[in-house]
Amino acid sequence: MKTSSTGRCGPEHRGGRVAARHSRRRTAFVAAALAVAGGLTVGWHAGAADLVARGLAVWIVDGTGGVGDAAQGPGLPPVWTTADGVIRCSGRGFGFLRHETQADDFRLELEYRFPKNGNSGIGIRTPPFTGDVATRPSQAAYEVQLLSDAGKAPDRGSCCAVYGHEPPRENRSRPVGEWNAVAVECRGPRILVWHNGGQVIDFDQSSRPDTAGKPLRGHVCLQNHGSAVEFRGIRLTELAAER
Secondary structure, eight states, X not given: OOBOTTSOBOHHHHHHHHHHHHHHHHXXXXXXXXXXXXXXXXXXXXXXXXXXXXXXXXXXEEETTSTTOTTOOTXXXXXXXXXXXXXXXXOOSXXXXXXXXXXXXXXXXXXXXXXXXXXXXXXXXXXXXXXXXXXXXXXXXXXXXXXXXXXXXXXXXXXXXXXXXXXOSSOOOOOTTXXXXXXXXXXXXXEEEEETTEEEEEEEGGGSXXXXXXXXXXXXXXXXXXXXXXXXXXXXXXXXXXX
């Protein structure tokens, strides 16, 4: 160790102590983020984009509530709104709130909350929804199903299923009115999903003929499926492609 003539630690050692303090602070931040996110086994990472910080500025409305939508009559409020760090969907009509940029390998983390009979979803690697059924995430790419179905047996249409393709290992939905945490990670053809602290999906799309041709790049989006839903803590981390 280098020391100065006074016997005090030199700049290299002081720099090491500063780096150590910064490391501890980063660790504390990640621990706090995990606590907020409900104990997910994957946490917020350096470089994660906060998709709520700018309200709806980084989102595009597809379907009901979009620009030029005839269903938006005079005096009707927007379908999608944001306040106090929460994005809310009124549940009128049908459509999606699509993030403006595309990603290939990424980690998406968020929390959601439903009233009774809640129904929504997370679209991943999807094209824009034009109104044609073929452009829905569940058809053109994938939808991670979100439902208020606590206590029900898991299947290919239950909460956190890769809708129509892969059921979750278990149903970890919390009761109506409570916040639920979800993380979705896509690396090449592999899709992983965590729900309220436990991994429920590990799915390789290349292993099956019905999914092998699905896209490996696209948008993420939130679904308006005719029921109210709230989202918060939405963070997107783009990962180095591993294909």
